Amino acid sequence: MSAILEEGEAERLLAQAIAGKLPDERGRFGPFGGRYVPETLVPAFERLEAGVREHLHAAEFQDEFRRELRSWVGRPTALTYARQLSERWGAEVWLKREDLAHTGAHKINNAIGQALLAKRLGAKRVIAETGAGQHGVASAAACARVGLPCSVYMGAVDVERQAPNVDRMRRLGAEVVAVTAGDATLRAAIDEALRVWVTDPDGIYYILGSAVGAHPYPYLVRELQSVIGEEAREQMLREAGGLADAAFACVGGGSNAIGLFYPLLADDTELIGVEAGGTGSGLGQNAATLATGTPGVLQGSYTIILQDNDGQVQETHSISAGLDYSGVGPEHALLKSTGRVSYISATDDEALEALEELCETEGILTALETSHAFAAARNWAREHPGKRILIGNSGRGDKDMPTLTKYPAKVRSYAAA
Amino acid sequence: MQPHERITAAINDANDGGRTALVPFITAGYPERNTFADTLELVAQAGDVVEVGIPFSDPMADGMTIQRSSHEALKQGVNLAWIFDEIDRIKDRVDAPLVMMSYLNPLLAFGYDRLAARAAETGVCGFIVPDLPFEESGELRAALENQGVGLIQLVTPASPDDRLEKLGQASRGFVYAVTITGITGGDAGLPGGVDGYLERVARLSPLPVCAGFGIRSAADVENVGRYVSGAIVGSALVEVLENDKDPAAFLATLRGNETPS
Numbered sequence: 001m002s003a004i005l006e007e008g009e010a011e012r013l014l015a016q017a018i019a020g021k022l023p024d025e026r027g028r029f030g031p032f033g034g035r036y037v038p039e040t041l042v043p044a045f046e047r048l049e050a051g052v053r054e055h056l057h058a059a060e061f062q063d064e065f066r067r068e069l070r071s072w073v074g075r076p077t078a079l080t081y082a083r084q085l086s087e088r089w090g091a092e093v094w095l096k097r098e099d100l101a102h103t104g105a106h107k108i109n110n111a112i113g114q115a116l117l118a119k120r121l122g123a124k125r126v127i128a129e130t131g132a133g134q135h136g137v138a139s140a141a142a143c144a145r146v147g148l149p150c151s152v153y154m155g156a157v158d159v160e161r162q163a164p165n166v167d168r169m170r171r172l173g174a175e176v177v178a179v180t181a182g183d184a185t186l187r188a189a190i191d192e193a194l195r196v197w198v199t200d201p202d203g204i205y206y207i208l209g210s211a212v213g214a215h216p217y218p219y220l221v222r223e224l225q226s227v228i229g230e231e232a233r234e235q236m237l238r239e240a241g242g243l244a245d246a247a248f249a250c251v252g253g254g255s256n257a258i259g260l261f262y263p264l265l266a267d268d269t270e271l272i273g274v275e276a277g278g279t280g281s282g283l284g285q286n287a288a289t290l291a292t293g294t295p296g297v298l299q300g301s302y303t304i305i306l307q308d309n310d311g312q313v314q315e316t317h318s319i320s321a322g323l324d325y326s327g328v329g330p331e332h333a334l335l336k337s338t339g340r341v342s343y344i345s346a347t348d349d350e351a352l353e354a355l356e357e358l359c360e361t362e363g364i365l366t367a368l369e370t371s372h373a374f375a376a377a378r379n380w381a382r383e384h385p386g387k388r389i390l391i392g393n394s395g396r397g398d399k400d401m402p403t404l405t406k407y408p409a410k411v412r413s414y415a416a417a
Numbered sequence: 418m419q420p421h422e423r424i425t426a427a428i429n430d431a432n433d434g435g436r437t438a439l440v441p442f443i444t445a446g447y448p449e450r451n452t453f454a455d456t457l458e459l460v461a462q463a464g465d466v467v468e469v470g471i472p473f474s475d476p477m478a479d480g481m482t483i484q485r486s487s488h489e490a491l492k493q494g495v496n497l498a499w500i501f502d503e504i505d506r507i508k509d510r511v512d513a514p515l516v517m518m519s520y521l522n523p524l525l526a527f528g529y530d531r532l533a534a535r536a537a538e539t540g541v542c543g544f545i546v547p548d549l550p551f552e553e554s555g556e557l558r559a560a561l562e563n564q565g566v567g568l569i570q571l572v573t574p575a576s577p578d579d580r581l582e583k584l585g586q587a588s589r590g591f592v593y594a595v596t597i598t599g600i601t602g603g604d605a606g607l608p609g610g611v612d613g614y615l616e617r618v619a620r621l622s623p624l625p626v627c628a629g630f631g632i633r634s635a636a637d638v639e640n641v642g643r644y645v646s647g648a649i650v651g652s653a654l655v656e657v658l659e660n661d662k663d664p665a666a667f668l669a670t671l672r673g674n675e676t677p678s
Contacts, residue, residue, distance in 0.1 A: 026552075036521060036548045038478040040573040040598055042580075181484055182475065191477045198478065199599040201575055297521045297548070298475065310496040311526025313474040 003031050003295035003304075005337050014338040018266045022331070027215020030337070032304075032330035035214040036297050041194070044201035049216045051121045056223060061116065068112050069227065072145060073102045075109075077228075079235035080393075084361035091381040092388040094240050096232040098256065098395060099366060103138045105395030106228055106256045107209060111138035113224035114207040115146045123205030125149040129193040131158055131186035131252065132322035132369060133165025134395055135209030140174035142207075151175040153193045155185040158321045165399045183315045186252075186325045190299050210253025211329035214300030218329050225259025232390060233263050244390035246270040246380060248373040251343065252287070252323035254332045256394040261341060262331075269390070270342075273332065274376040276318030277345035283308070287316035289328040290336050290343035303330040319348040319403065320368035322395075346375035352407055354378060355397065367395035368403065420542035421567025423514040424466055424590030428625040428646050431465045437642030440627050441668055442468040442518065442651035444486035445503075446495030448659045453495075454503045456664065460654075461513040463668035466591075466627075468545065468649060469504070471497055471519035478547040480602030482652040486659070497527050505539045516543040516569060516590065521557075529560035536566045543567035543590040551587055558587075574598050574614050578621065585622035592622045594645060596630045602652035603631040607640060615644035635673030 005013065013030040016022050022029045037045055055061040069075040077100045082093040098106035111128075118126055126148045130136030136152040143150035152169055156178045159166055169176050182188035190213070197206045211221040236243050247264060249257035251273040261271045278286030283306065286292070293304040298313055306314045306326040318324040335341040346354070354374035358366050366374065370393055377391050397404070418426065431438035441464040446453050461467045472490040476483055497519075504515065517536070524532055524546065536544070543566060549557065551570060558568045567589025572581050575598055585592050596611050597603055619626050628641040629649030638648040650671060657667045 034553055035550065036553055037550060038547050038573075039550055039571045039584075040478075040575050040595065042550050042552075043575050043577065181481075182488070187475065191475050194477045195480075195600045201598065296525060299477065300548075305522075307522065307526065309526065310498075311473075311523040312491060312496075313522070 003333070003337065005030065010338040013334060014340050017334065022334070023215060023219050027219070029331045029334040032302055032333040033215055033218060034302050036300050036302070037214045038198060040198045041201055044197070045214060047121070051117060052216045052220050055117060055120055056220065061120070064116055065113055068116065069109065073108050073112060074100065075227065076231045077101050079232060079239055082362050085358065088361060089378055089381040090385045093377070094236065094244065094388070094390050095393040096228060096260065096390065097393050098228060099364070099393050103134070103141050104398065105134040105138065105367065106225060106259060107135040107138035108142065109227055109259070110209065110221050110224045110255060111135065111142040111207060112145065114220070115139070115142035115148065118148060118205035118207065119146045121205060123148060124203040125151070126205050126207055127151045127153065127193050127196055128207040128209060129153045129186065129189040130209060131155070131189065131324060132320065132367070133158065133162040133169070133399055134322065136174070136176070137165050137168045137172065139207050139209070140169040140172035144173045151177060153177050153179050153189045153196070155183070155189045156180045157184045158186065161403055162321055162399055163402055185321065187313070194299070210255040211258045211331060212253040212299065212301060212327055218301065218331055221255050222258045222262055222331060225255050226262050228256065228259035228392065229261060229263030232260060236390060240388060242388065243267050244269050245384070245387040246272060247390040247392070248272050248274060248377040249392035250274050250323060250369045250373040250394060251290070251328060251332060252276070252325045252369065253327070254329040256392055258329060258331055260392040261335070265340060271340065272376060272380065273341055273343040274372045275343060275345040276320060276323035276372060277347040277350070278317040279348055283314050285317050286345065287318045287323050287325055288345040289326060290332060291345050298327040301330045304328055304333045304336070319351060320372065322367070322369040323372065344376055346372040350375035364393070365397040366393055367397045368400045370394045419565035420514070420537060421565060421589040424516065424542045424567060425625060427465045427514050428591055428627065432625070432646050436672070437638055438465040438625070438627065438647030439638070439668065439671060440464060440466045440468055440629070440647050440649040441654050442470055442649060443658065444470040444472060444483065444490055444655055445500045446472065446490040446493055447486040447655065448489065450490070450493040450495055454507045456658065457504070458507055458510055459665055460668070461511045463665050464513050465647065467513050467515050468651070469500065469515055469517050471500065471517055471523055473520040473523055476520065478600055480600045480652060482602040482655050486655050497523055501535045501539050504541065508540045511540065514542040515540055516545060517541055518545040518547070521546055521549045524557065529557055533560045533564040533566055536561070537564040541566065543569050545569045545571065545593055547571065551584055569593050571595055572618055578617070581618060581621045585624065588624055590624070591647065592618065592624050592626045593649070594618045594626050594628045596628050596632070596641070599630070601630055604633070605631070607631055607637060612644060615641060619645050635671050638671050639673055
């Protein structure tokens with residue numbers, strides 16, 4: 001396997017991606033992707049792939065999915081003009097408000113889609129992993145909605161830093177299992193969910209929460225999340241009077257970014273994914289996978305990962321649990337190597353500053369994950385004055401309150417003035 | 418004889434001697450990095466084929482015991498180059514053919530051609546790669562076969578007959594029959610229906626079949642030995658080692674009432 005594209009290959013693959021021809025029959029986005037799973041799961045993945053092929057684009061499934069998105073998720077989500085932020089930045093800033101979707105983040109688009117699919121495929125129960133807890137909450141809610149029992153695997157570290165979401169999942173009827181193995185964050189939670197799936201590949205449906213893992217997940221999740229970019233594109237044309245010069249989205253596994261970017265690939269919009277720069281550039285201090293990683297196989301897919309010279313996957317650090325992951329979706333690996341999307345990072349501190357600025361200027365408490373996209377967009381706006389910017393506001397920040405208590409809010413007094 | 422044929426021959430020899438072949442598994446460098454070579458030598462005297470586990474950060478097909486051993490070995494700085502060097506050092510004292518069990522990424526990082534060459538040099542005759550299904554295995558298989566080193570296929574109770582047949586044909590050395598639908602180290606014992614499954618695998622496989630996952634006692638070895646050629650013992654042996662007990666004595670108990678030939 002070689003991750004270096006030959007001359008002319010980048011253009012050819014990008015054209016294929018834009019034409020909707022990727023992944024190919026083997027689940028590949030150029031060199032990336034594929035299906036690296038234990039033999040026990042091979043028949044389950046083949047069934048899932050056949051199920052996706054049969055249902056995902058069938059009218060009956062699409063009708064049901066679109067109806068749930070409209071009447072239960074609350075789509076389309078708003079496009080908000082960020083007036084004060086625009087003034088401050090010297091730009092024209094528009095926000096695609098996935099924080100307004102039911103359960104507070106884009107994760108619900110994928111969760112309800114896969115829950116409906118699980119039902120059609122005759123699953124007896126559902127498992128899901130979660131990092132920030134948003135996918136766990138979304139899966140719990142979606143499973144309650146379609147009537148399937150749901151178990152959510154969550155790293156013990158994340159259980160602690162995202163406590164409000166743990167309680168929400170339980171109230172929505174899910175079982176929450178704290179995973180102490182490995183690094184006790186998102187990667188360990190995915191490993192554990194895979195181990196559980198292996199025990200009953202026939203009865204269990206695994207709702208994977210990001211555009212990562214073995215084929216067909218990166219494809220399935222992209223298709224379910226593309227509603228973000230499809231709506232945003234139409235709303236920009238209608239409400240902003242034209243497409244954006246640049247679009248920003250945060251990237252952990254990369255589901256909200258691929259959802260926003262995929263429908264914009266053919267446009268002139270510059271696409272910028274923002275990873276977690278953590279506390280520094282050293283291995284283990286960040287989760288800037290695409291910026292600093294190398295090709296390898298992690299959790300089912302050949303992609304870019306953070307690893308040492310021996311192929312051992314490295315632990316990551318980010319203030320945001322949802323970006324704290326050592327891999328990234330294989331389609332992002334392709335989009336990076338074709339040059340269509342650039343990937344940069346924002347540090348913990350920059351994200352915190354951006355979060356505060358958005359609260360003060362627009363009255364929106366955004367998620368710590370999403371704050372990374374704002375931080376990068378602000379820097380970009382400084383260097384590109386007067387441009388039109390679209391930011392994927394992927395989730396709301398209520399679930400980050402336990403983390404934010406460590407960074408006390410300003411105490412203000414207006415009466416004295 | 419090609420390296421992968423040594424594996425098959427060792428299993429056949431055991432069967433010819435009236436024994437079920439015993440395939441002990443150890444995690445390289447666990448519990449102690451500095452005792453790996455000695456432990457391997459000791460275990461190789463008791464086993465017909467020895468499986469050496471390469472530690473990996475994300476052992477997704479393994480239960481708690483192998484996860485623990487894997488993470489601990491990594492903490493002690495064990496890596497594939499060091500493991501090959503250690504094996505190289507004692508290879509003249511090890512008769513049993515060795516196979517390596519590794520997740521794909523450490524092999525990918527090492528480089529497939531370098532891997533195959535180093536395996537051939539050190540007497541490693543085969544590889545078991547739990548996260549590499551047949552469909553993705555072409556590149557590694559080709560590199561190994563250049564050196565006569567085998568890629569051993571796993572089959573499971575979830576594999577339909579046509580797939581069993583395909584995997585049996587593709588495998589080299591032996592066919593690894595996973596006994597349970599689950600991860601390594603289960604203590605629930607062998608599941609009901611294992612007899613029919615193992616009989617089916619043995620019937621459809623052109624190579625000797627060794628059963629693994631959940632084998633902990635002489636009774637388990639005897640049980641699977643009725644249908645297949647060998648028994649793989651992993652987590653139970655790793656637990657013996659981490660409790661500082663004698664691996665040779667434990668492996669001898671697995672022979673049960675069999676009389677050594």
